Amino acid sequence: MADGKDDFGMHSNRTSAVPRKRVWWWIGAGLLVCLLTLLVVGEVMVRRAGPILRGRVVETLQTRFHSRVELDYFDVSLLHGFAVTGSGLRIYSQDDVVTAGANDPLITVGQFEFHTPLRSLFVKPMHVGTVRVAGMTIRIPPRQERVADAPARRRRGKIEVIADEILVENSTLVIGTAKANKDPKRFALERIRLRHVGEGEPMEYEATLMNAFPRGQIHASGAFGPWNAEQPGESAVRGDYVFDHAELNSIKGVGGTLSSAGSFNGRLNRIEADGTTTTPDFSLDTANHPMPLATHYRAVIDGTNGDTYLQSVQAKLGGSEFTCAGAILNVKGKGHITDLDVDIPAGRLRDFLELAVKTRPPFMQSGISMKMHLRVPYGRESVTKKLEMQGRFRLRQIRFTNPQVQDKVDMLSLRAQGNPKDARPGASDVPSQMSGSLVLSRGQMTVSQLNYLLPGAQVALDGVYSLDGKTFDFHGKVRTAATVSQMVATGWKSFLLKLADPFFSKHGAGAEIPVKITGTEGAPKFGLDFGGGKKSEAAQEKDDLQSRRDELTPDGRIARHPSPGLPIPRSRR
Template sequence: MPRRRGVWRWVAISVLLGVIVLGIVGEVMVHRAGPILKGRVIETLSARFRSRVEMDDFQVSLLRGIEVSGGGLRIYAPDDVVAAGATEPVIAIKHFAFHTGLAGLFIKPMHVGTVHVTGLEIHIPPKQMRAQNTQPKRKRFGKMKIVVDEIVCDDSRLIIGNINPNKDPKDFELQHIVMQDVGPNAPWQYDATLVNAIPKGNIHAVGSFGPWDAESPGDSSITGHYTFDHADLNPIKGIGGMLSSIGEFGGQLNRIAVQGTADVPDFSLDTANHPMPLHTRFEAVVDGTSGDTYLNKVDAKLGETSFMANGAIVNVKGKGHIIDLDVDVPAGRIQDFLQLAVKTEPVIMSGVVGMKAHVHIRPGKERVIEKLSLKGAFGIQQIHFTNPKVQDKVDMLSLRAQGDPKDAKPGAEDVRSQMKGAFTMSAGKLNFSNLAYTLPGGNIQMDGVYSLDGAQFDFHGKVRTDAKISQMVASRWKSWLLKPVDPFFSKNGSTEIPVRVSGTKSEPKFGLDLRHKDKDKDNAGVVTK
């Protein structure tokens, strides 16, 4: 028994000494592992980005392998780019963490499966600053001592700077990113969810990024496929609908080419609140250095009408964007555009429209229709007015103009007319000039204004008819009475009558406009003198 007690006493002492030794070794390893790993992280990042790296906080635990966490990590641009004014870190990380085995302390490079990052901010300096980095020689910043398979980032931002004082930097909110195969010389595979500000919604993108261009980060390559679903347009004053878009993109961070489609099955303007299906297929270039988007080609379809457009969406600092588009409608349905923009129900007319127009939408918080201006020319064939009263007046005017007044009665056979002219639009009103309206037996030259709410309808001009005034009345004795009047309205072998069309959308009024005829006489007298 005394011998056994002696053996157990020595065993206990040995175990205790072993625990003390392990504790001392562990304490030494913890104290040494921190600086070693911190040095490896900084040296690896310096070598990867070829730049200065700073870190505020770094913690190591060896309880379950190697557990590392830290924060306040900053990676700067090359020195000459910093000297040019890019003083903010190119990459800043609020917090990061990763785990690996204890063997990682003794193996180089250390292998890390996943690094978790929160609060990542990537600041791409303006291109003009990056151009300062012209030194052919590269500083040596050490070797890559840590290899990472995957980086998972939450609550991140990508900010592409702009040296132009009139341009806001391009700011992307990145909700969640997973980057895989994070090597130094090959593209990184990523799966990202971006938050789009206007219209509000999440954009999901999958593709490849890199290799990272340490000297000029904005020139780093990026490719991918995106989906953008259920983006509500209603917060944009003046328009409504739910937007969905899919597409492909590729290029560099500061210049990305995009191809895709966008669908709004219930697109509407608040001037009418008549939802219309809108489908577009587009090719564009996003310039990250300015925040501008150049629409090289847009093929669109509104209702049953196809048209093309191209132009630019230009960023204006602190205000939003200017939208400039050139639109070409080769052969569309005028009723589709009227249904979208005008409250009148049903639309005032149907027909085949050809149009070329320049669209300008200035920045601001007003409704879209208040910021919208148009300028262009159009032609409409096969016009038919949906209001029977209006169409009857047109039909009867055509019969009288042909010298067939007896058949000029309500319910007469409908005629198809045509119209062409130039127009401008601002403040919700369409102003027409050189408006030529042609129908069997005559034509009308008019100028006027039409408000999109249908409340204002005022046109004046001249009607030229094949028939004389006396030939436009059915009564024989009235025709004889009007014969002396014919010479007063005769001009170049036809009859010219000043007319005015006014009233409202529901009650248009047609009548003589002798006031404008008198003005024409006065003007002619002035010219003669």
């Protein structure tokens, strides 16, 4: 075996196995040392990278907002490069704003995270791809909480971190106001994507926010900034929005599904908006008759308190076009007040009656011109119960949908003209018009100075009408061109009534007869009213005074409305 062979003439493997095991042992030991070294190095890098990255984040935010920044938790791991997580981030307003009373943080972040490769640790500024943020609240203090003459105190520093994109989930924007009667304006922002987040440059954004009234999602995109750290409300904003499938039934008393689109531009405290709305099934709970409503509006929105000033609204309800202007004002702890001036130059009465009145078809059809002031005060009641209106109207080419009512009007006209023999059911419809003043409050309409003109007659009424159609109570006078005796077809009755002509012929009319219309919208009752509906002298004087006030012209003078003359019947010519 001196030559390395055993008794059978074979080489021994014992001497070669020992060195081979030693080689593998040294390889394993080396790998273990390398692994331990990497772990030690990684631990050292993480320990050093944590404070470095934390410092860069804080320095960047302090430089951007020129204010104090606090960060409760910050952690770095080596998963897929540097994985950074943090929570409890608070960014305060500038020192002078805090001194003026804005003690709450300007921005509060619940959690944030981002990833960055190892090499970015050695590059300044450090680039980060996407930062994910959750549970953020932005509080913009009112302008009055900033000391006007205080110099801007910019914190020295530089931008250490640049994010290509910021994704924010479930955030809230709160815009404060110093006005005692205003609530801070809150916006629930479900999702925001910010791009090109750089110093002194506008940020591109895509946002989804939930609108409370009417309830629905708004999708907006555009540009925001640059951020004005001294006066956040002065920060610029512009963009386009789409508001689809907004449920109007979130507003008590109103129904329908609204869609809107438009654009806006300005600053947070003054945003100019231009857009359109479409509601194919707009309805009020007094009637529940869906009607198509479309508008084009121009408005100025004060984002600091939620007040909206409608400069111009071009609207179309059914086949009626009208315009309005006014304001929707926020009242602290109460809700909103809607205050509008409405002008209907040439609409269709049926469109407005179908929207507001339960009875169908509407009891009257005509053209309508109206100027009115509309107000919806705050409160938990239905809009239709809160709605207040005051104005003047004129109806043209009136036709009553109830044949019996229309026949009575036609026969009244023929008798008033001195043609009683033609006054029978089925007579040709007569042209008529109506004008007057109305006041609507709590679902009840009070009509005054109602002047109804038809051939041969003038009807002057005052009364009350409820939108549910259950109350119809009007009293007044009918002035006719013919005398009482001329309105009767039977010869002997006409002869006997000649004795009564002097008692009814007043103020230049052939006859002046007190009348009343009572009952319900669907079944009105016509009759004479000898004293039953007569007002007291004091009440009449009060109504006359109120009507004179209602008729003030824009320069403060009393408007005069001369009564049109009545035609003289043929028998009296």
